[in-house]
Amino acid sequence: MPFSTQKFVLLVDDEDIVADVFTRVFSDQSYALLDIANTVEKALAKINFVVYDYIFLDMKMDDNSESGMRILRALNRMLIKLRSEKRAAMDSFVVIMSSSVPLQDVMAEANSLGVLTFLDKPINFTEEYLLGIVQRLGLPLQPRKSKV
Numbered sequence: 001m002p003f004s005t006q007k008f009v010l011l012v013d014d015e016d017i018v019a020d021v022f023t024r025v026f027s028d029q030s031y032a033l034l035d036i037a038n039t040v041e042k043a044l045a046k047i048n049f050v051v052y053d054y055i056f057l058d059m060k061m062d063d064n065s066e067s068g069m070r071i072l073r074a075l076n077r078m079l080i081k082l083r084s085e086k087r088a089a090m091d092s093f094v095v096i097m098s099s100s101v102p103l104q105d106v107m108a109e110a111n112s113l114g115v116l117t118f119l120d121k122p123i124n125f126t127e128e129y130l131l132g133i134v135q136r137l138g139l140p141l142q143p144r145k146s147k148v
Contacts, residue, residue, distance in 0.1 A: 007032040012043040013058040059098035
């Protein structure tokens with residue numbers, strides 16, 4: 001049975017190479033739309049107006065090792081506020097990505113805030129790798145068709 005609900009995905013990362021791979025993987029996908037924030041401020045502005053199904057979150061941006069946790073805490077506050085107002089609230093599936101912040105330093109708090117999984121960078125950030133990750137998370141994306 002085909003999926004009829006479009007999913008919204010936010011990538012929060014300041015590395016161009018990561019954004020490029022995500023853009024290639026999510027191009028030509030009718031099931032999922034990708035949005036990108038390359039600064040903490042852009043990410044905070046976006047999550048205040050859009051409910052994302054999946055958020056891929058880098059832990060360190062703008063040379064600040066607390067930037068990812070700042071965004072994660074803001075997501076949690078927003079969810080608590082919506083629920084306290086008895087408004088519909090959807091949990092985003094959050095995937096933390098990090099190369100410079102040891103995951104063990106943030107794992108306990110991140111888990112308590114509902115993080116789905118952790119990716120320890122650097123990894124071989126190829127289209128095939130990312131496609132495998134998002135498919136395991138439940139986003140049935142299709143490989144890009146070759147342009148022959």
